[in-house]
Amino acid sequence: MSLTGMVYRPPYEANSLLLQVTQGCSHNKCTFCSMYPDVPFTVCPMEQVEADIEEATSNCPDVERVFLEHGDAFVLSADRLIQIADAIHARLPQVKTIAMYASIQNIRQKTDAELRRLHECGIGGLDIGVESGLDAALKYMNKGHTAEEAKEQLLRLTDAGIEYSFNAILGCGGAELWRENADATAALINAVQPHLLFIGTLHAEPGCRLYQDMKSGVFKECTFGQLLDEQERLIRGLELKDTIYFGSHPSNIVPMQGRLPDHKQEMIEVVCKKREQLRQHLDEYPQRGGEGSILNR
Numbered sequence: 001m002s003l004t005g006m007v008y009r010p011p012y013e014a015n016s017l018l019l020q021v022t023q024g025c026s027h028n029k030c031t032f033c034s035m036y037p038d039v040p041f042t043v044c045p046m047e048q049v050e051a052d053i054e055e056a057t058s059n060c061p062d063v064e065r066v067f068l069e070h071g072d073a074f075v076l077s078a079d080r081l082i083q084i085a086d087a088i089h090a091r092l093p094q095v096k097t098i099a100m101y102a103s104i105q106n107i108r109q110k111t112d113a114e115l116r117r118l119h120e121c122g123i124g125g126l127d128i129g130v131e132s133g134l135d136a137a138l139k140y141m142n143k144g145h146t147a148e149e150a151k152e153q154l155l156r157l158t159d160a161g162i163e164y165s166f167n168a169i170l171g172c173g174g175a176e177l178w179r180e181n182a183d184a185t186a187a188l189i190n191a192v193q194p195h196l197l198f199i200g201t202l203h204a205e206p207g208c209r210l211y212q213d214m215k216s217g218v219f220k221e222c223t224f225g226q227l228l229d230e231q232e233r234l235i236r237g238l239e240l241k242d243t244i245y246f247g248s249h250p251s252n253i254v255p256m257q258g259r260l261p262d263h264k265q266e267m268i269e270v271v272c273k274k275r276e277q278l279r280q281h282l283d284e285y286p287q288r289g290g291e292g293s294i295l296n297r
Contacts, residue, residue, distance in 0.1 A: 020068075127198070190239045196244045
């Protein structure tokens, strides 16, 4: 398969066929992101996409899930996405779901009728970087949407039958707004009731504005104690009917998975146990490695 440049995918797409349909990210302005700093956004020719699908018929004919690359493939028009879906189903009949990264702006650009058509074509499992429910954090992180706009668009997805992952970032309110970030993010999650909640912790690598702001002290990052307090406060504030909590990203102090509300109390206890284990280090800051992995946990 002709995947170009650095390839990113959610952890739970490990067994999916990765099919490139765009290059780079159409927004590419998030304060914390260094994924595609020098990659101009382009749309892959349909001929290339079809050739890659044809190659997949030999390499993985029984694949059941396809993940479209790169950064936010849902930016493509509904017609192009349907064209891609039709090509996939014609050559890979076992495919049940066609997933991809998406943004709130991508959803806003599509009508309700188009969203329903996309659902009918097997498009779902959208991975959406909402990040926070706190407008101050969203503005600083340059997400291009407000909490109210996120709520409106995510509810439109639900009405269309499209499942998605709500990606949230602990710590993106910084040391001064961790309580507000936890409360506002929990409120937004409760309002939209996502199928999957993906939790990561804020980290920055060279090449993004946040890295410089952390170094200079413009952005005051959270300590171990504040991140654990925020995670506990977020979980306590969640009132969900049936949502998978996926918090196994290496950036998290407490990697864990569960289902809410079933495992809520158990998850809170895990956070409290980790706080006790780190009681001598709660005022320290995480030292980060690749993908934000914590080296001094």
